[in-house]
Amino acid sequence: MSAAEQNTAVAIRELKIDLASSGADIVEGIVLEVRAGEVLGLVGESGSGKTTVGMALLGYARPGGRMTGGEILIDGRPLSAMTSGQLRQLRGGTVSYIPQDPGTALNPALRIGRQLSEMLDVHAPGTSEEARRARLRETLEEVALPADEQFLARYPHQLSGGQQQRVAIAMAFACRPHVIVCDEPTTGLDVTTQARVLETIRDLARSHRVAAVYVSHDLAVVAELADHVAVMYAGRIVERGPRDVIFMRPRHPYTRRLLRAVPDLAGKRAVIGIGGRAPLPGHRPSGCFFAPRCDLAIDRCREHFPESTEFEAGHTVHCYRAEDAPDEVPTTGAPSPATQAGETVVTVEHVNASHGKKQALFDIDFSVLRNECVALVGESGSGKTTIARCIAGLHSNYTGDIKLDSQRLAQSARHRTTQARKQIQYVFQNPYASLNPRRTVGQTIARQLRLFFPVNRGETARRVGDLLERVALSADAASRYPDQLSGGERQRVAIARALAAEPSLLVCDEITSALDVSVQAAIVELLRDLRIQTGLSMLFITHNLALIRTIADRVLVMTEGRIVESGPTTELFGAPSADYTRRLLANTPSIEAALGQVAAPSE
Amino acid sequence: MSTSVITAESLAEAPPAVGQRRWAALLRATMRQWRSRIGLMTVVALAGPLIAPHAPTQFVTAPNSPPSSQALFGGDVLGRDVWSRFLYGGRSVLGMAVAATIIGVGLGLVVGLTAAYLKGAVDEILMRIADVFMAFPQIVLALLLVAAFGPSVPLIILIVGISHAPRVARVMRGAGLQVVERDFIKSAEAVGEPRRRIIFGELLPNVTSPLLVEVGLRLTYSIGLIAALNFIGDGIQPPTADWGVMINENRLAVAFQPWGVVLPVAAIALLTIGTNLLTDGFARAMLGVERGE
Numbered sequence: 001m002s003a004a005e006q007n008t009a010v011a012i013r014e015l016k017i018d019l020a021s022s023g024a025d026i027v028e029g030i031v032l033e034v035r036a037g038e039v040l041g042l043v044g045e046s047g048s049g050k051t052t053v054g055m056a057l058l059g060y061a062r063p064g065g066r067m068t069g070g071e072i073l074i075d076g077r078p079l080s081a082m083t084s085g086q087l088r089q090l091r092g093g094t095v096s097y098i099p100q101d102p103g104t105a106l107n108p109a110l111r112i113g114r115q116l117s118e119m120l121d122v123h124a125p126g127t128s129e130e131a132r133r134a135r136l137r138e139t140l141e142e143v144a145l146p147a148d149e150q151f152l153a154r155y156p157h158q159l160s161g162g163q164q165q166r167v168a169i170a171m172a173f174a175c176r177p178h179v180i181v182c183d184e185p186t187t188g189l190d191v192t193t194q195a196r197v198l199e200t201i202r203d204l205a206r207s208h209r210v211a212a213v214y215v216s217h218d219l220a221v222v223a224e225l226a227d228h229v230a231v232m233y234a235g236r237i238v239e240r241g242p243r244d245v246i247f248m249r250p251r252h253p254y255t256r257r258l259l260r261a262v263p264d265l266a267g268k269r270a271v272i273g274i275g276g277r278a279p280l281p282g283h284r285p286s287g288c289f290f291a292p293r294c295d296l297a298i299d300r301c302r303e304h305f306p307e308s309t310e311f312e313a314g315h316t317v318h319c320y321r322a323e324d325a326p327d328e329v330p331t332t333g334a335p336s337p338a339t340q341a342g343e344t345v346v347t348v349e350h351v352n353a354s355h356g357k358k359q360a361l362f363d364i365d366f367s368v369l370r371n372e373c374v375a376l377v378g379e380s381g382s383g384k385t386t387i388a389r390c391i392a393g394l395h396s397n398y399t400g401d402i403k404l405d406s407q408r409l410a411q412s413a414r415h416r417t418t419q420a421r422k423q424i425q426y427v428f429q430n431p432y433a434s435l436n437p438r439r440t441v442g443q444t445i446a447r448q449l450r451l452f453f454p455v456n457r458g459e460t461a462r463r464v465g466d467l468l469e470r471v472a473l474s475a476d477a478a479s480r481y482p483d484q485l486s487g488g489e490r491q492r493v494a495i496a497r498a499l500a501a502e503p504s505l506l507v508c509d510e511i512t513s514a515l516d517v518s519v520q521a522a523i524v525e526l527l528r529d530l531r532i533q534t535g536l537s538m539l540f541i542t543h544n545l546a547l548i549r550t551i552a553d554r555v556l557v558m559t560e561g562r563i564v565e566s567g568p569t570t571e572l573f574g575a576p577s578a579d580y581t582r583r584l585l586a587n588t589p590s591i592e593a594a595l596g597q598v599a600a601p602s603e
Numbered sequence: 604m605s606t607s608v609i610t611a612e613s614l615a616e617a618p619p620a621v622g623q624r625r626w627a628a629l630l631r632a633t634m635r636q637w638r639s640r641i642g643l644m645t646v647v648a649l650a651g652p653l654i655a656p657h658a659p660t661q662f663v664t665a666p667n668s669p670p671s672s673q674a675l676f677g678g679d680v681l682g683r684d685v686w687s688r689f690l691y692g693g694r695s696v697l698g699m700a701v702a703a704t705i706i707g708v709g710l711g712l713v714v715g716l717t718a719a720y721l722k723g724a725v726d727e728i729l730m731r732i733a734d735v736f737m738a739f740p741q742i743v744l745a746l747l748l749v750a751a752f753g754p755s756v757p758l759i760i761l762i763v764g765i766s767h768a769p770r771v772a773r774v775m776r777g778a779g780l781q782v783v784e785r786d787f788i789k790s791a792e793a794v795g796e797p798r799r800r801i802i803f804g805e806l807l808p809n810v811t812s813p814l815l816v817e818v819g820l821r822l823t824y825s826i827g828l829i830a831a832l833n834f835i836g837d838g839i840q841p842p843t844a845d846w847g848v849m850i851n852e853n854r855l856a857v858a859f860q861p862w863g864v865v866l867p868v869a870a871i872a873l874l875t876i877g878t879n880l881l882t883d884g885f886a887r888a889m890l891g892v893e894r895g896e
Contacts, residue, residue, distance in 0.1 A: 392793050413793050421795045434786035438808035451794055501794065 009075060009178050009211035010034040010057060016069035017052055017061055024282030026065055027052050027235040031308070034211040034228070036178065039202065041226030041243070042215045045258075045516040047278055049235040054181045054215040058095055059087045075178055093123040096172040098182040098201070102164035106156040112167055113152025116140075116174060123175040135174065143170045143200050162193035166200065173204050180205065182214045186221065190379035190543070195587035198225055217516065219262045220546070220589035223247055228314070231255050234278045234289040236305070241315030247595055251311060251322040254290045261521035263546040265573070265585065266592035271550050273522025277486050288319070296321040342370030344406070345504050345537045346391060346424070351400035353386050360386045361398065362561045368505060373531060373538040375552035375569070377545060377584075383561040384541045385429075388507050391539070392426040404505075422452045425498035429510040431490035435482040441468070441493050442478030448500040467496040471526060488519035495526070505537045512547065524551055545588045549573060557581045632888035639884030645877025649697055651690030659683065659691040659844035667860040676862035680852050681842075689866040691844035693874065696833070699760050700825035706764025707825070708818050711771025716802050716810070718772070719779030720788075730776070733769035741766040741828055746837070754837040763828050767821045774817055778810040812889055819882020823875050830871045846871050 015030035027049035034040045044050040052062050059079045061067045072079045074095055082090065091097070099105035107115060116139070120132050127135075140147040143166040156164055165185055172180055182201060186194040202225055205212040216222050222229060223243065230240035231252065239252040250256050260272045276293040279285060285292065287302040294301065300320050308316040346368045353361040360383045368374050378384045389395035391402055393413030402409045404423055410416045428434035435444060445464045449455050455463065465475045471492040482490055491511055498506055508527070512520035528551060530536055540552055548555055548569060555572045557565040557580065565578040576582045633639045656675070657663050664671060664678035671677065675686040714733070718726040736744070741763075748762045782788070783806065791801050832838040833847025841848055846867035853863025 394789055394793055413795055416795070418795060421793065426790065426793050428786040428790060430786060434790055436787045436805055436808070438811075448794060451796070497790075 007035045008033055008073075009036045010040075010213065011073040011076075012053070012056075012070065013073070014070035015053070015056060015072060016067070017049075017056060017065045018068045019281055020064055020066040022282055025235060025284075026062070026281050027056075027232075028069075029305075030070065030237055032230060032237070032240070034179070034213060036211050037206055037209040038228065039205055039212045039214055039226045041222030041229040042213055042232065043217070043219060043222050043229060043258075044232030045217055045278065045518060047234075047280065048232040050215045050217075050232050051183055052235075053232070054183050054213060057179065057181050057213060058091050058097055089123070092119060092177075093175050094177055095179040095181065096175065096177040098165075098168050098172045098180065098185045100184045100187055102168040102185075103156070103161065103188075105168055106164060108156050110155075111152065112154050112156065112159070113149075116152070116167070116171055119171050119174045139170045139174045142173065142204060143167075144196075145170065160193075161189055162197065165189065165193075165197050169197070169200060169204070173208065173210075176208060177210060180210050180212045182212060182216075184216050184218075186218075191545075191584060191587045191589075192379065194221070195589070198589075201225070218589070219247075219259065219517070220264070220591050220594070223591040223594040224589045231258070234284060235281065236289060236318065238290065238319070239315075239317045241312070244595060245312060245315045247591055251315075251317040252290075252319045253294045253296050253321065258518060259591070261518045262591065263521070263524075263544070263550045264592050265546045265549065265588050265590040266596070270528075271521035271524055273520075273525055274518035275522070277488075294321075296324065342535075344368070345370050345404070346539075347401075347403040347406070348387070348391065349401040349403070351387070351390060351398050351402065353383075353390055353395060353398035355386070355397070360561050361390075364400070364563060366556055366563065366566065368537050368539055370504070370537055371531065371535045372554065373527075373540055373552045375548040375555045376539060376541045376558060377543065377548060377555060378558035379543060379584075381560075382558040384558050385509055386561075387558075388426070388509050388539065388541050391505075392424055392507055393421070394426070418452065422501045423504045424507065425501050425503035425505070426507045427491075427494050427498050427509065427511050430514050431487055431494050431511075432482075432514070434494050435490055435497075437482050439481070440478065441473075441480050441482070441485070444493065445478075445497050445500050448497050452501050463500070467500055468493075470499065470530070471496045472522075486519075487515050488522060491515060491519075491523055492526070495523075495530075499530070499534075503536070505539065507539045507541070509541045510543065513543070520547070527551065545584060546590065557584070629885075629888055632891050633885045636884035636887055638880040638887070642877045642879070642881030642884060645873050646697075646881060649693045649874075651693060655687040655690040657684040657687040659688045660842050661687075667856045667863075669860065670862065676866060677860050679849070679860075679863045680856060685849075685853075685860075685863045685866060688844040688849055689846075689870065692846040692849055692867060693870060695839050695843065695845045696826055696830055696847065696871070697874065699756065699763075699829045699838070700822055702760045703763035703825045703829065704767070704818060704822045706761065707767025707821050708771050708814070710764065710768040711773075711817070712775050712807075712814065714768065715772035715775025715777075716779045716806050719776045719783055720798070720802050720806060722783075726776070729772070733772050736766070736769040737773075739766075741824070742831060745828065745832060746835075749832070749837045754840070756839060759829065759832055759838045763825055763832075766828075767824065771817050771821060774813055775810060778813040779806055782806055782809045812886060815882060815886045815889060819879055819886065822882065823879045826871065826875050826878065 010033065012030050012032040016028045017026045018024065019026060030053055032040065042050045042053060052065065055062055056067065056072060059082070074090065116136055117132065120135060137147040145151065145163065145166050159167065186197050189197060198221065201212065204210065214222065214225055226243050228240065229243050229246040230237045231246065231254065232238070233254050239246065239250065239255050246255065247259065250259060257274045261274060263271050274293060279289055285302065287304055288306055291297040291301040298320065306318045306320050308318050309322060310316050344367045348364055348366050351361055351364040352359065364387060376384045376387065386395055390398050393409065393411070393416055396411035398411065404420055409420055413421055442464050445467055446460045449460050449463055464478055468475055468477055473489060473492050477489070485493065512523050515523065524547065527538065531538065542548060552569050555567065555569050556563050557578065559580050565572065565576065565581045572581065576585055660683060662682045663684045664674045664682050666678060666680055666682045668674065668678040674684045677685050679685050679688060714729050718729045744766050745762045749758065752758055788801060788805055791805050829838060830847040833845050834851050836851060839845040839848055841852065849867040850864050853860070857864045
């Protein structure tokens with residue numbers, strides 16, 4: 001098997017990285033192999049240690065971290081034996097890196113051409129000017145960027161997000177590396193741009209026989225891109241194997257639950273969240289780290305961390321119950337039940353809005369019915385948040401009418417009646433910013449109650465308790481400050497605060513985009529239950545098409561400040577009429593579509 | 604009944620932090636800072652009147668007499684005990700400085716946060732007024748007003764306070780601007796919280812760290828400024844024991860009875876450093892507590 005071994009560009013053996021301060025392990029027992037020309041998807045939720053492993057391939061232990069065990073071999077050479085000079089040659093030369101946010105990775109003060117040629121100066125010194133120019137041109141062509149002088153003379157801020165990421169990719173591939181580490185390079189990009197960037201990475205990795213490690217929380221992206229997948233949970237790899245095996249015959253309970261939490265474009269199914277939260281370094285239990293959240297856990301799981309078991313070629317699982325786990329493909333459950341819509345709650349008529357002198361919305365017209373969930377989809381800059389803010393009275397620079405129960409509303413929330421403010425409640429995108437960090441959860445919700453209802457002390461406390469229970473938080477959460485809660489818990493508090501006003505319309509502005517998929521699924525479940533229980537109407541704003549499928553009755557598709565298509569969810573997904581919608585659907589990554597390409601013949 | 608699956612473990616891990624415990628933790632953390640300990644010692648020294656051997660205005664020895672058994676550090680220009688007058692003389696400075704600081708920081712806080720929240724024309728007008736005030740050195744402004752209205756303790760306090768306000772307003776506006784952009788302010792607007800409540804209920808609790816630093820800084824400046832005004836004779840009038848007044852009274856005899864000047868000068872310097880260390884320690888402790896240390 002020497003041929004195969006020669007092909008192995010990256011080999012990680014029992015890697016362990018500790019926090020230098022406390023000795024708690026960030027990641028441990030990491031075993032990975034990536035062959036040349038192959039893409040490995042390293043999947044995990046926030047805090048799982050996936051970025052730590054990615055950075056370790058560049059010979060970095062993250063700030064505060066220290067490599068305390070194991071070995072990393074690049075082209076068969078151990079990183080630990082290298083001098084700092086050799087490591088510098090390695091980084092960017094043999095192993096290169098595509099960052100998450102190119103906006104901060106590119107030097108804003110240097111022209112694009114200068115930054116690209118710097119890479120070559122460092123890693124290919126002595127080559128002729130002519131050869132370097134040729135290489136530069138070639139690299140830019142590969143990432144579909146113009147190689148003319150005019151483009152090279154630009155500064156990073158003169159490029160779009162997608163172009164910046166292409167420049168970063170060009171820089172990564174310029175020195176013809178053997179290994180490339182991509183750290184969620186498409187997180188900040190729109191789906192259309194994302195699709196193009198992913199295609200570029202895949203093509204380059206294949207054509208140059210580069211071993212790529214693609215670190216991501218987005219399972220759908222990984223399904224489309226990767227050949228092999230490793231799933232990380234709380235600093236360990238719990239399962240790894242060929243892509244099709246991981247997505248179609250997952251063995252580890254965490255992988256199964258994670259797949260069930262991902263909304264999918266093609267799948268008409270409900271998403272199911274995972275309760276609890278991943279243990280942090282220093283607080284990890286003695287047995288399997290997933291055991292406290294696992295339905296299948298037995299006593300043995302709580303005593304020892306499971307060793308790896310190999311099922312099929314290259315498919316290893318760290319779980320005692322892997323064989324007992326039900327063998328079903330995790331695509332069950334019904335999507336959101338179609339609701340009985342009633343009369344109109346909010347109507348938006350001929351709304352034109354501007355940011356300063358720039359017009360952001362053009363003649364927007366729609367309504368939301370009682371007990372209906374309307375989704376507003378669009379890419380960044382499409383104006384969807386502006387609509388939401390107009391409705392909530394937070395953006396008052398608009399013309400046209402917004403009506404609540406056929407009463408025209410004043411432009412700004414300050415001039416609206418208390419009743420109108422109570423009826424429309426807004427939940428913000430980022431739960432880290434929408435709660436006052438200096439108030440306890442109880443104080444935040446109690447304030448909302450006192451604003452809208454004449455309640456006394458005892459009544460307030462009782463109602464705060466009720467509200468917390470309705471969003472599945474325990475009553476003692478009332479005495480916590482927001483920084484003592486996780487992102488998902490904070491978003492629940494924000495929802496409880498909105499519910500405290502007993503609104504008729506809940507405006508949800510990208511409320512799950514800052515959260516992990518398992519938490520997103522739990523929030524979506526919660527919203528669905530609330531709608532069934534209370535007959536609440538919802539305006540659900542998102543850029544995630546797959547998510548809509550599981551929650552919305554009706555969809556409005558927006559681009560450049562206009563609604564280009566609207567209709568019932570199933571119709572729109574089945575037969576989109578606008579070109580833009582079709583393009584959006586085609587570019588949205590989907591696990592089932594990605595696997596379908598492979599699995600379709602066998603069915 | 605919906606269950607509490609989401610929070611069960613996470614809540615067990617996090618320590619409870621009820622308002623009162625936070626303050627206790629803050630106080631303990633403050634005392635752990637060496638700065639605070641040294642600072643506290645200097646401030647405690649102001650309990651001097653309790654150990655003073657004589658009344659501050661009692662004649663105990665010959666004028667400008669050297670240290671003796673009756674007067675530890677000798678007699679002053681009128682034959683009063685320098686040591687006793689020194690022990691009494693800090694209270695007036697510190698009292699006036701604290702009052703001036705409260706006025707100055709309070710006023711600056713209101714102006715700064717209002718400007719930060721309302722922005723636009725209000726911000727422009729308030730900040731330009733502040734610029735005009737800041738164009739004068741504080742001591743010149745104070746002398747100008749004392750010359751116009753005559754020396755009196757309440758006036759000095761007011762003047763020193765007002766001369767601090769624009770500087771505090773600048774800092775608080777800067778701190779406030781960053782908080783104003785956050786969503787919880789928008790959230791309060793959306794439910795129709797009155798502006799006053801947004802500024803003092805939502806904004807203020809989030810700028811306490813820079814506020815504390817300002818309190819310490821302004822207190823230090825106040826002590827220097829007030830001691831200077833008392834020295835010039837525009838503030839506290841003799842025969843009251845006051846460090847600034849003492850320096851003025853005894854400066855002519857400094858060559859052969861230096862204690863009457865050296866003691867109050869050293870005291871003013873130490874008090875300034877002491878208050879600064881104490882507030883600095885407090886601010887650091889606060890940061891530490893916020894970071895969960």
